[in-house]
Amino acid sequence: MCIHSFPPFLTVALTGTPGTGKTQVSKLLEKDGYSVLHLTEFIAECNISVERDVERDCNIVDMDALEEAVLSFQNKIRGGFERKIKEHNFSDEAFLQFTRDPKNLPMLIIESHMAHCLCDLAVVLRSHPTVLKERLDARGYSERKVHENVMSEAIDVVLCDCYDYCRRVYEIDNSSLKLSETADCVKEIVHALYEDEFLKFRSYLSKNGENIPDLTGGGTEPPSGLTVVEEEGVVIYESDYDDAMDETHPVLIKYVPGKNDWSNLVD
Numbered sequence: 001m002c003i004h005s006f007p008p009f010l011t012v013a014l015t016g017t018p019g020t021g022k023t024q025v026s027k028l029l030e031k032d033g034y035s036v037l038h039l040t041e042f043i044a045e046c047n048i049s050v051e052r053d054v055e056r057d058c059n060i061v062d063m064d065a066l067e068e069a070v071l072s073f074q075n076k077i078r079g080g081f082e083r084k085i086k087e088h089n090f091s092d093e094a095f096l097q098f099t100r101d102p103k104n105l106p107m108l109i110i111e112s113h114m115a116h117c118l119c120d121l122a123v124v125l126r127s128h129p130t131v132l133k134e135r136l137d138a139r140g141y142s143e144r145k146v147h148e149n150v151m152s153e154a155i156d157v158v159l160c161d162c163y164d165y166c167r168r169v170y171e172i173d174n175s176s177l178k179l180s181e182t183a184d185c186v187k188e189i190v191h192a193l194y195e196d197e198f199l200k201f202r203s204y205l206s207k208n209g210e211n212i213p214d215l216t217g218g219g220t221e222p223p224s225g226l227t228v229v230e231e232e233g234v235v236i237y238e239s240d241y242d243d244a245m246d247e248t249h250p251v252l253i254k255y256v257p258g259k260n261d262w263s264n265l266v267d
């Protein structure tokens with residue numbers, strides 16, 4: 001059983017091995033108006049317990065506490081979107097048009113090398129190991145730390161993790177891209193992803209004879225058969241949508257600038 005709202009609010013991981021550019025890219029996205037959560041800072045702000053692994057020079061986080069804090073943050077952001085949507089009189093087409101403005105995209109992008117553990121959709125930044133090594137050396141990391149990260153990139157550790165955790169995984173190789181070009185790729189992906197998820201959920205509701213939720217000023221009427229739950233002031237629906245829509249295997253899409261045909265994502 002999964003929790004969904006309609007129109008959907010998506011949480012998307014922007015993940016990758018350290019040094020692949022998550023922080024810098026997400027800052028560009030944020031500047032353009034996308035909602036971004038920087039997980040490392042969030043963990044510190046929320047005082048989530050962290051243990052230090054001195055040998056491997058990294059932190060170990062209490063994932064249960066983190067998940068709870070992220071969910072609560074996500075609900076607050078989602079509430080803001082729901083209120084914004086209610087101010088308008090949208091047809092589906094007009095709504096999708098509205099979401100093309102980054103400030104109106106009902107999505108939270110979580111930036112971290114472990115964000116994919118908290119999301120079922122992920123964009124993975126990849127960099128060639130030699131490019132990555134240069135970036136990590138420039139940070140002054142120990143030889144061991146550089147080696148561990150470069151090896152992990154070479155054998156696709158984060159990508160494989162995403163494949164385990166997520167139902168959709170988008171991979172961008174930014175080895176020969178500029179920072180702004182990488183950000184543009186992410187933008188293209190998240191908008192295509194949102195539209196696809198919206199249309200899929202809409203089509204699911206229609207096929208199952210559910211009342212189509214109203215996007216107009218009257219608010220989102222619960223589709224019949226779905227349980228209405230109220231969480232932190234946000235109306236959400238519980239449904240078996242995820243079970244029905246569950247892809248047997250996660251979808252893995254390699255991003256090739258200018259070449260992806262997003263229309264083939266829609267069933």
Ligand SMILES: Nc1ncnc2c1ncn2[C@@H]1O[C@H](COP(=O)(O)OP(=O)(O)OP(=O)(O)O)[C@@H](O)[C@H]1O
Nearest residue numbers: 017018019020021022023024135174177178179182
């Ligand atoms: N095409 C590109 N895309 C992303 N980053 C790039 C690109 N070209 C160069 N860079 C540089 O690579 C570095 C990536 O560092 P950044 O801190 O963003 O990585 P990160 O994945 O967030 O690492 P960490 O997980 O340790 O926070 C930056 O200095 C950035 O300017």
